[in-house]
Amino acid sequence: DGGITQSPKYLFRKEGQNVTLSCEQNLNHDAMYWYRQDPGQGLRLIYYSQIVNDFQKGDIAEGYSVSREKKESFPLTVTSAQKNPTAFYLCASRQNQAYEQYFGPGTRLTVT
Amino acid sequence: GESVGLHLPTLSVQEGDNSIINCAYSNSASDYFIWYKQESGKGPQFIIDIRSNMDKRQGQRVTVLLNKTVKHLSLQIAATQPGDSAVYFCAENRRGGSNYKLTFGKGTLLTVNP
Numbered sequence: 001d002g003g004i005t006q007s008p009k010y011l012f013r014k015e016g017q018n019v020t021l022s023c024e025q026n027l028n029h030d031a032m033y034w035y036r037q038d039p040g041q042g043l044r045l046i047y048y049s050q051i052v053n054d055f056q057k058g059d060i061a062e063g064y065s066v067s068r069e070k071k072e073s074f075p076l077t078v079t080s081a082q083k084n085p086t087a088f089y090l091c092a093s094r095q096n097q098a099y100e101q102y103f104g105p106g107t108r109l110t111v112t
Numbered sequence: 113g114e115s116v117g118l119h120l121p122t123l124s125v126q127e128g129d130n131s132i133i134n135c136a137y138s139n140s141a142s143d144y145f146i147w148y149k150q151e152s153g154k155g156p157q158f159i160i161d162i163r164s165n166m167d168k169r170q171g172q173r174v175t176v177l178l179n180k181t182v183k184h185l186s187l188q189i190a191a192t193q194p195g196d197s198a199v200y201f202c203a204e205n206r207r208g209g210s211n212y213k214l215t216f217g218k219g220t221l222l223t224v225n226p
Contacts, residue, residue: 006155031212035216040218042201042217042219045157045213050212090156094212099144099146103155104155105154106154108153
């Protein structure tokens with residue numbers, strides 16, 4: 001099956017700990033994106049990558065870091081510097097020269 | 113600031129009725145629009161898209177209308193079914209540069225009553 005996978009579905013961490021969220025795609029898409037979704041709000045862009053070994057900050061990059069060492073993978077690290085990390089995190093990918101983004105199932109992160 | 117938003121945060125319809133979900137955008141440079149459906153606890157699913165050089169586009173049971181004069185986008189769902197219950201949100205691509213980034217609205221919760 002082709003698609004985007006995110007793991008785990010639910011993640012719990014203690015405040016002060018870094019945590020890495022996984023995103024893998026086998027669609028051969030060049031571009032990948034990380035969004036954060038909070039109740040009652042639209043998706044907000046954290047980071048995006050249009051090609052391997054390159055990525056750009058989105059609108060709310062503070063407290064987050066990413067890497068893009070492989071085309072298929074775009075992991076997101078939520079650091080202890082992120083003031084309010086509890087949220088639903090969504091990964092997406094996009095085929096080159098197309099606009100539509102395809103989303104993974106999401107990871108719900110709870111930090112206490 | 114420029115934004116993508118929705119007129120109605122919630123919409124409740126009877127099964128079999130037609131549903132209309134609205135979206136206003138403020139950036140006249142946007143050249144592409146997309147509607148997503150998001151069920152509870154899941155990732156958004158692509159429904160239908162439309163480019164700015166079109167006024168209407170139809171899919172299976174769904175139609176998107178674009179009115180560039182008033183910067184308004186709508187999603188029409190025909191014969192709404194309980195499985196259509198979800199949050200629907202629009203997104204726009206703002207023309208310019210090589211960065212394909214979508215700006216998302218907050219969403220409308222559609223509830224279909226049997």
